Structure formats: C-alpha cells, structure tokens
Amino acid sequence: MKNGSKLNNEFEKVFRMVVVTAIIVAVFSLLLGYLIINPNFFDNEMANPEDSVEIILQNDGEDYEKIENGIHVATGFVDAPGMKETIQNCTNCHSSKLVIQNRMTKERWKTTIKWMQETQNLWDLGKNEDIIIDYLVTNYPPREKGRRENLTNIEWYQLKE
Amino acid sequence: MNRRKFIERTTLASITGLVGTEIVYGLKIPRGYVPLALQDPDPFKLFNKDKDMVVLNDKPWNMEAQAHLLNDKVTPSSKMFLRNNGLIPEEIDLYSWTLTINGESVQKEKTFTLKELKSKFNTHTYQLTLECGGNGRSEFNPPAKGNQWTIGAVSCAEWTGVRLRDVLEDAGIKDDAVYIGYHAADIHLSRNPEKEPISRGVPMAKALQDETLIAFKMNGEDIPLAHGYPLRLVAGGWPASVSGKWLTEISIRNKVHDGPKMGGTSYRVPCETVAPGEKVADEDMCIIESMPVKSLITSPKTGAILKKGQKLQINGHAWAGELEVEKMEYSIDFGSTWQSCTLEKPVNRLAWQHFNAEVSFPKKGYYEIWARATDSRGKSQPMLLPGWNPKGYLNNACHRIAVKVA
Structure with missing residues (x-):
C-alpha cells in the first residue's frame, strides 16, 4: 500500500511537469508566431515615438466622466448639450475655469473664438462652432450687474475686542 | 511590472480612452507633458501660496489674494497674486541664462x-x-x-x-x-x-x-x-x-x-x-500707462460682528500709480460723510502707503465701511465703477467691507 502510493505520487509529479512544459511551449510558440507577424511588438515605442506619450497618471480615468448636481466634476462645466464638444476644443490650450468665469452674448463668444483663431492658434471648429457657441450662450450668458452690486457671500464672525 | 513602467508605456490611444473623448491634436502633445484632464496638481503647494488665495485659472495659472490676506506692509510671496499669459518655463539653467x-x-x-x-x-x-x-x-x-x-x-x-x-x-x-x-x-x-x-x-x-x-x-x-x-x-x-x-x-x-x-x-x-x-x-x-489711485481695507476681514459700543480699528494700503496718495478717508454711511484716516508716507516712490483709523458706530445695525483715496493731483476713487472699457481695465472703485453691530 505504502509503496503503491509513493509510485502514484511520483507519476503525478511527472504528469504535472509534462503538462506545465506543454503550456509553456504553447505560449512561447504563440508569442513567436505573433512576433513573426508583428516584429515591432516589443519595441513599439521606439518604432512609433510619435504616437506614444509618456504621462504621469494622477487621476483615475473613470473619474473624468463624473457628473455631480449637473456639473461635470473634472472641468466644472454645466452638463448640457455641447459640453463634450466644448471640452474637446476649448480645454486643450486653456483651463475650463477661464470659460466658466466669463459671461458673453452670442456675438461676443463668436468674436472671442475668432480672436483665438487669429492670435492663439485655435483650429477651425467646423460644424462644432455653432454647437459650442450655443452651449456657451445658453449656459454662460451675461448677467445684469448694474453699476455696483451688493456685497454677497459674507462670512460673518464675532470680532474679538 | 510596476505602475510607473505601465504608465510610461501608455500610448495615446489609451489616454484617449481614459479621458473619454478624442484628444484633438493629440499627436502634437510633447513627450512628458501631462494632459490637463489627467493633471491634478495642488497649486497651493506648487507655488507655496496661502490656502485662502483664489485660483481663477489653472492653464495658464492665475491666482488672486483676498483683501484680508494683503495686510502685511510688504507682501510675502505666499500672498502675492499670480498672473500668467503663458506657461511657466520648464527648464531654467542659471549658468547659461x-x-x-x-x-x-x-x-x-x-x-x-x-x-x-x-x-x-x-x-x-x-x-x-x-x-x-x-x-x-x-x-x-x-x-x-x-x-x-x-x-x-x-x-x-x-x-x-x-x-x-x-x-x-x-x-x-x-x-x-x-x-x-x-x-x-x-x-x-x-x-x-x-x-x-x-x-x-x-x-x-x-x-x-x-x-x-x-x-x-x-x-x-x-x-x-x-x-x-x-x-x-x-x-x-x-x-x-x-x-x-x-x-x-x-x-x-x-x-x-x-x-x-x-x-x-x-x-x-x-x-x-x-x-x-x-x-x-x-x-x-x-x-494704459500709470495705474489710477486705489486703496484696500486689509483689516478686519469683511464680515466682522461687533458689540454695541465696541470700537473698530481698520487699516490698509493706498497707492496711486506714478503719483502719491495725499488723502485717505472712510465712510460708514455710504458716502454721505467721510472721516479721515492716518496715512503714512511711502517708503520710497511707487510703494504703497499704509493707513489706519478708529471707527465708532452710532447704533446697532448693518454697516459698510467704504475707503477712498485721493492722489496728489486731487483725483479720488469713484464709489461707482469708473468708465467702461472693452477689456475691463482700471477699476479703481472704492473698496468696502461689511460690518454688523449687534
């Protein structure tokens, strides 16, 4: 009984080794096969430096889609039609904060885009121009302020004597 | 494979995946540049700024102080506004500068x-x-x-x-x-x-x-x-x-x-x-050449609540571009009457001048303390906004703070 069990164990070990070896060989052959088809697999970066970018990741990617209370958290933009086009075309060069703090009429948003195209290397927005201007003037229109506003957002505190 | 290595091998396609939208001109992103969507720097640490500074823009970086942050006679770097038109230079070599x-x-x-x-x-x-x-x-x-x-x-x-x-x-x-x-x-x-x-x-x-x-x-x-x-x-x-x-x-x-x-x-x-x-x-x-006459009440911070009969020390700075500030006043009745402040001479030409005053309030209620400086040519700060201009420059309207006597 004892001897028979030992023999069985030995047999199992050998069998396992054969299986593992077969898997390793299979993986390597697949890899080799792939390398023959695509010899640049390992030096992808060297071969195509143009489309590889070294980045340091500080945010988790999925957070970028997050909307809270109707606001796109990552940029602060109002979540409304045209937001995607605005992010794509406006936040490459400058911050979304610059857009959000401004209030303009349709005509003045248009003039601002034209100014950026003339002096700041902004590309032709094509069919997106109207989408973006509509988004801006709907969500960031001018607000009547008069000649001097009331003081607001005062945080009251007891002043020590 | 450690995280850093993984990150270095990230390609444009996968960044686009992370951002969730197409990166226009993505191929022109220089190596080592972090797309803004993936950046989360702490500007307060980055520029060593006071936590109460306000970020107006992060590309390019623009930050401003609040009035009470500017109480120092000489502004420390931590409370100095930051205005950039472009990006801060990335490599500075002192020896070859x-x-x-x-x-x-x-x-x-x-x-x-x-x-x-x-x-x-x-x-x-x-x-x-x-x-x-x-x-x-x-x-x-x-x-x-x-x-x-x-x-x-x-x-x-x-x-x-x-x-x-x-x-x-x-x-x-x-x-x-x-x-x-x-x-x-x-x-x-x-x-x-x-x-x-x-x-x-x-x-x-x-x-x-x-x-x-x-x-x-x-x-x-x-x-x-x-x-x-x-x-x-x-x-x-x-x-x-x-x-x-x-x-x-x-x-x-x-x-x-x-x-x-x-x-x-x-x-x-x-x-x-x-x-x-x-x-x-x-x-x-x-x-625009010389900046116009202007002043700020830097203490107390707006929103102070006082007890009835409590006197209030106010102080701040006044400046007038190329000129000197000659007179400094405050009003607690929306400009109906003005009282004078003690005004110091500038340390040197073009330095701001310091002022202070002791303010008393006649009775309980909501007050605004308005500050008004007058330059050496007799020009004062307006209480309303000065002349409109397309880019909104030169607003030297009086600064004011809110105070309650309870």
Whole structure:
C-alpha cells in the first residue's frame, strides 16, 4: 500500500511537469508566431515615438466622466448639450475655469473664438462652432450687474475686542 | 511590472480612452507633458501660496489674494497674486541664462550673464506696487472678457536688482529711442515656439526711472519661479504686465513696442470715454500707462460682528500709480460723510502707503465701511465703477467691507 502510493505520487509529479512544459511551449510558440507577424511588438515605442506619450497618471480615468448636481466634476462645466464638444476644443490650450468665469452674448463668444483663431492658434471648429457657441450662450450668458452690486457671500464672525 | 513602467508605456490611444473623448491634436502633445484632464496638481503647494488665495485659472495659472490676506506692509510671496499669459518655463539653467540688449535704437547689441549683471552694476532695493491692469474686472457691466479678478491682483513686495537705465546705457541708447520691449522665456499656450505669450514694454521715460529695475531678488530671496525667476523687469505703478517675468531680452525700439498684448484691446482703453458696451475702433484705443489711485481695507476681514459700543480699528494700503496718495478717508454711511484716516508716507516712490483709523458706530445695525483715496493731483476713487472699457481695465472703485453691530 505504502509503496503503491509513493509510485502514484511520483507519476503525478511527472504528469504535472509534462503538462506545465506543454503550456509553456504553447505560449512561447504563440508569442513567436505573433512576433513573426508583428516584429515591432516589443519595441513599439521606439518604432512609433510619435504616437506614444509618456504621462504621469494622477487621476483615475473613470473619474473624468463624473457628473455631480449637473456639473461635470473634472472641468466644472454645466452638463448640457455641447459640453463634450466644448471640452474637446476649448480645454486643450486653456483651463475650463477661464470659460466658466466669463459671461458673453452670442456675438461676443463668436468674436472671442475668432480672436483665438487669429492670435492663439485655435483650429477651425467646423460644424462644432455653432454647437459650442450655443452651449456657451445658453449656459454662460451675461448677467445684469448694474453699476455696483451688493456685497454677497459674507462670512460673518464675532470680532474679538 | 510596476505602475510607473505601465504608465510610461501608455500610448495615446489609451489616454484617449481614459479621458473619454478624442484628444484633438493629440499627436502634437510633447513627450512628458501631462494632459490637463489627467493633471491634478495642488497649486497651493506648487507655488507655496496661502490656502485662502483664489485660483481663477489653472492653464495658464492665475491666482488672486483676498483683501484680508494683503495686510502685511510688504507682501510675502505666499500672498502675492499670480498672473500668467503663458506657461511657466520648464527648464531654467542659471549658468547659461543671459540678458541681451538689442533693438533698432541700441548703439551696440550686448549680452550679459547673470553674474555679469550682478557684478557690473550697482544694486538697488525698492518696495514697488504691482497691480494687474485687469484687477477689478469682475465688476464691469456688460462683463469684460478675461480672468475675472475681484480685488486681489495687487502686491507691494521689496524688489532688488540693477537699474534698467544703467544696463541700457552700458549698451548705448540712440537718440531716436522711444520705447523698450521685453522678451521672455515663458511658453505660448499653444506650445508653438514661434509664438510669444506676451511681450510688452514702456516708453523711455519710464524705462529710465531710478525705480525701474531688472530684479533678481524679491523680499531678499531669489524671485520665486512663478514670479519670474531668475530675472524680472519691475516697473512699479504701471500695469503689472509691463513687469516681464523670466526676462531674456530687452529691445530698445525706435517706435512704440509692438509685441503681443501691446495692441488691440490688450492693456488698452478707449482714449475718450465710451458708453458701456460700445464698440471701439482700434485706432481709438490708448495704451494704459500709470495705474489710477486705489486703496484696500486689509483689516478686519469683511464680515466682522461687533458689540454695541465696541470700537473698530481698520487699516490698509493706498497707492496711486506714478503719483502719491495725499488723502485717505472712510465712510460708514455710504458716502454721505467721510472721516479721515492716518496715512503714512511711502517708503520710497511707487510703494504703497499704509493707513489706519478708529471707527465708532452710532447704533446697532448693518454697516459698510467704504475707503477712498485721493492722489496728489486731487483725483479720488469713484464709489461707482469708473468708465467702461472693452477689456475691463482700471477699476479703481472704492473698496468696502461689511460690518454688523449687534
């Protein structure tokens, strides 16, 4: 009984080794096969430096889609039609904060885009121009302020004597 | 495979996946540049700023102070507003950094290393008021385009450097010189190396003033990177955009300097006043020179609640561009009556002046303390917004704080 069990164990070990070896060989052959088809697999970066970018990741990617209370958290933009086009075309060069703090009429948003195209290397927005201007003037229109506003957002505190 | 390695092998396709949208011009992103969507720097740590500073813009970086942060007589770097037109230079090599004096009206083009500048010319130190031309823009109606500064884009730090005049004279100034223009190492937002974010200047008379410095120290230390390290032109009393950071070149021009942000609506206002919102032709716009008279109540912070009978000490600063402030007053009844403040002389020309007063309140209620400075030519701050202009410059309306007596 004892001897028979030992023999069985030995047999199992050998069998396992054969299986593992077969898997390793299979993986390597697949890899080799792939390398023959695509010899640049390992030096992808060297071969195509143009489309590889070294980045340091500080945010988790999925957070970028997050909307809270109707606001796109990552940029602060109002979540409304045209937001995607605005992010794509406006936040490459400058911050979304610059857009959000401004209030303009349709005509003045248009003039601002034209100014950026003339002096700041902004590309032709094509069919997106109207989408973006509509988004801006709907969500960031001018607000009547008069000649001097009331003081607001005062945080009251007891002043020590 | 560690995280860093994984990150380095990330390709554009996968970044696009993370951002969730197509990155337009993605292939032009330089190596090592972090797309803004993936950036989460802490600007307060990055620039060593007080936690109460307000970020207006993160590309380019723009931050302003709140009135109560500016209570120091000399503004520390942590409370100094930050205004950038472009991106902060990424590599600064002190040993190879040079300043070149050139232009149509230079007698002989000359280049100085930092060491040469510091050893060849006498060093001078002045406290100089620098205020952004657009400080107060947020109050204009109709609104003006740009960073919506409230009141905190002003500072008065102690600057140390050599006189611009000494350096220009060393190279030689031709008789036909009218203006100087600076060039600097900052990077255009489009990252196009052919483009300068900003290149402004001043007429020769301002360039040749004693207090116009090529500075290498601020408050006794190397100028912080975000404020122009290693060299900055400092011309107090004028829009701070004239005080070019990361200075590499000064051109002596035989005409008004024509660099980016010298024309159009940039740092220019209608030569004659216009109605709010009116269109102004280019030729009717004039370059801003001296900043107007203005003041800030820096203590207490707005929102103080006092007990009945409790007296209130107020203090702050006042400045008047090229001029001196001659009179400082406050009102607790919306300008019906004005009381005078104690006003100190400036430490030197173009430094802001300190004021203080003890305020009593007749009875319980809500009050606003309004501050009004008057310059040496008799011009006072308006209580309402001054003349509208397309880009919302020169808002020197009275500052006020809210107080309750309970």
